[in-house]
Amino acid sequence: MTSVLVTGGSGRLGRAVLEKLVAAGYDVRAVSRSRRAGAGGVRWVVADLTTGHGLAEAVSGADVVLHLASAPYKGRYTRRVELDGTAALLAAAREAGVRHLVYVSIVGVDRVPWGYFRTKVRAERLVRDGGVPWSIVRATQFHEFVAEAFQGMARFGVMVVDPGVPAQPVDVRDLAGHLAGVVARGPAGAIEEYGGPQTLTMEEAVRRWLRVRGLRRPVLRVRVPGALGRAFRAGHLVTEAAPAGAITWDDYLAGRSSGDRPGKV
Template sequence: MTRVLVTGGSGRLGRAALETLTKEGYETRATSRSPRASEAGGVRWFGADLTTGRGLEEAVEGADVVVHLASAAYRGRYTRRLELDGTGALLAAARAAGVRHLVYMSIVGADRVPLGYYRLKVQAEGLVRDSGVPWTVLRATQFHEFVELGLRGMARFGALVADPGIPAQPVDVRDVARRLTGLIEAGPRQGTEEFGGPEVLTMDGAAESWLRARGLRRPVLRMPIPGALGRAFRAGHLVTQARPTGELTWERYLRGE
């Protein structure tokens, strides 16, 4: 039985990945900084801190595959420590343990969108590529939950600001989890794959459908996002033409399916 370790197992994608892997018959392990029962839901949990390396050797020992999902976006120095120091420490532990495949989770457009967090993801991809551990990078488009989180935040201020020239391709974490399982089955690609949702929407269209689904009344202010960031978004760097895609649409997510 293939033994898979998932970092960031308590996050949105981590929970979906562990559920999918367990159903598919993998022996699943997961890391968490917070104390957990060592066995829960068919998953063996390890207390480990990527930023210090504490507990990593024990967690990685005996694993055939490591799926690196741990992230902490836009949290200043901690984000950098997790993405670079943490990924480096994990790779060192994986190399020493003879891990046969490491899958790193990244973002579509990471190499084309001028955001500091995206630049860190690209640097971490480089660590994975040069580590000596057989590897695959999966870049996904924005998760449904993250899109909704941004819309909810704007709604608190009484209006939604949306650039109608920006295409969006939200993807469901359950679809990403299934794709991760497929990558594990396929073995290391020594390359990067992109994965997006089943449809490309406009930013304002996604905002309007979210308002309808949540029964909210807010104006949608259509205006362009300025500067290099807006240009990168309008150029379509957040979407991908890669196949396969996910199956669960934005509307289905909003209906709670």
């Protein structure tokens, strides 16, 4: 039986991935910095990416490592997880003879001039040069990330959006299924992209969110300035890659999976 070790297994995407891997029949282990009881077919192992403690033991016997752990916008800790942690994980995986490491990144990291994105590009480079057969999957923004951003704006009483910025949110359940497929097919030695099933403007997304939430907020249309705004409006956060997800923004807002949509059998 193929053994898969997952970092970031307690996160939003991680929980969905663990469920998919268990359902597919893999021997599944997940990394945690503190001791956890096994449940749902997952064995938890104690390791810390930021210190390297426990990583050798965690990767021992693993055929595949699915590296989901991230720490965006947390200053020095971001670097410790994204760069130092990835390097330490690669070293342990190389020593253990891991056959495939899958790294999850973000669509547009190499084209959008944003500090965190630059960190992800550096982490991708570590994976490519790390001496372990690899695959990199760049995903578009999660539904939850977009919804949380809108929720934050709503608290201030106004929704500020650049109407020229396209969005292509993806559901973590769709991405989790795609990642399980990447695990099954083996290392690609290439970067691929994965996005949601539809592209809409940020203004369309926010107006649908307000309608479903039953909220009344003015929508202020403001262009994001500078190089960042130009990169956003150029569509660098979206992708035409196929396959794509199935769960739309409207599905997510309604609490539906793709199979719950009217007309689906």
